[in-house]
Amino acid sequence: MGIINRGTIHLTVFALIVLTFPFWFEYTGGYAGLDTKIIIWAIFALGFDLLLITGYLSFGHAAFFGISAYATGLMLLHYSSNIIEAMIVGVVVSTIAAVIIGFLTLRRTGIYFSVLTLAFGEMFHTAAVSIFSGLTGGENGLTGLPTPTLFGEKMQGSNVFYLCAIFLIIGFYLARRITRSPFGLMLKSLKSNQTRLEYIGINVQFYKNSAFVLSSIYAAVAGSLMVIYEPYVATEFLEWKTSGTLVIMSVMGGVGTLFGPMIGAAFMLYFENVASVFLEEQWLLALGIMFMAIVVYLPGGFVDGYKRMMRHWVKKNQA
């Protein structure tokens, strides 16, 4: 195959689309700033897919997004406006939380796992607005952050966009490598038969925890970038709504496809911000109807829809 294989082509095309995003996005009715937000949510959703392929549906990933956001915000506020330390601390703190929560929740499967993660997520939200309100700014969120900097350069506008874009491209590259490796195959197989895997010598618990932590690292990076994009930490970052939005994005886009959840994220944010101009408050209703339609008629999400269309098209051309 040489150096130019399908993987390289996919990655190059992906990188080009992401890097040129701001140039063509405004022609579709988008506005500057929304592109960055889409990229950040795409990172969040992409990482979440690494957990979803194992068949574990977390309703608590807002915790890792939010914890990282708060840690980053606190670092910017109290330590320095340099994003390197802030991001590292944000991701590390959040990952530690993920290791602990993963250890506790992954002992259960199915709905029990989902409910446990939801409970843990809400616990962090409640803690942030109550006992830790002195630190977190309570219901008002963390405000008064300085403009973040990187090597003295102010992180604003397109600087932030390209920072996020680089993270997304690296994140996509890694996620692709992971899902195509034996390790990724193992993660996918967790969904079908865990006992069977144990009989062939695989420490299932370890791999489940790895997937959980991996997806949390993506969430933490996204949370941290969100604060750099908009130097303010909202309490809703930690709320179950954030976790729920993530799940809806993934399902609409197509679980387990890597591309799907990113497309889902883009679609949802675009719809929220652009379509709401015409639909006003009704946009949520429209989104709900669309979500239901996808779950019922297109369980594989947008990616599945695309594949079906391609198959149909190929058939038609052959006939």
Next chain:
Amino acid sequence: MSEMIQKPDSNAFFSVQDIHSYYGESYIVQGVSFEIAEREIVALLGRNGAGKTSTLRTIARAHEPFLKKGKIVLNGMPLHQLEAHQAAQIGVQLVPEDRRIIGGATVEENLILAQIAKPIGWSFEQIYEHFPRLAERRKQQATTLSGGEQQMLAVARALARDLKLLLLDEPYEGLAPIIVREIERILLEVKKLGITTIIVEQNAVAALKLADRAIILDTGLVAFDGSAQEVLDNKELREEYLAI
């Protein structure tokens, strides 16, 4: 009775020493002991509910049944202290009767998965040489294989690991007679490889064809331990415990 059979400091390649295991509250395996020499093939027989599969699953360190008491030693390694995946890593391979394959993965991916944990056994080339049918279907979704092919894949997957003790749970269950013959052929080949094997089977005659020795279980205890030929020759024994 178990006192008599039990040999606490066994030197055998594989030994089960007075194991007691439970499914929740139900006491299933009630003090089973036996030894197996290296390269020996043992048929574990008995009526429905005698505790054959439970004994096998206990040896494989499945989550259920739960081992409360007793020792299981393979090549000097205390299996009773290990978890299922650790037992698999030191060479125990259970081929269970149901859900033999991993869904959502191709034939080859099933084999790749078997070689994630070290140490590994046969190479893919060796496997495909012995199982040409699997080679033909390597890119096929494993769930779309026929029952016999799935069984073949399950055996191949066990061989892909560094296999010291093969546990076969009802390998002929639910297969058409023609497929049974094919699996028989595969198992005879496995026998030639000299892999220590325990085979649990309702179809006692088929199992005895393969086995060197037979152990008959009755209500969770060893009722007979002798050569396979003895069981085939002893009509009373067969009628009492095997109903054949």
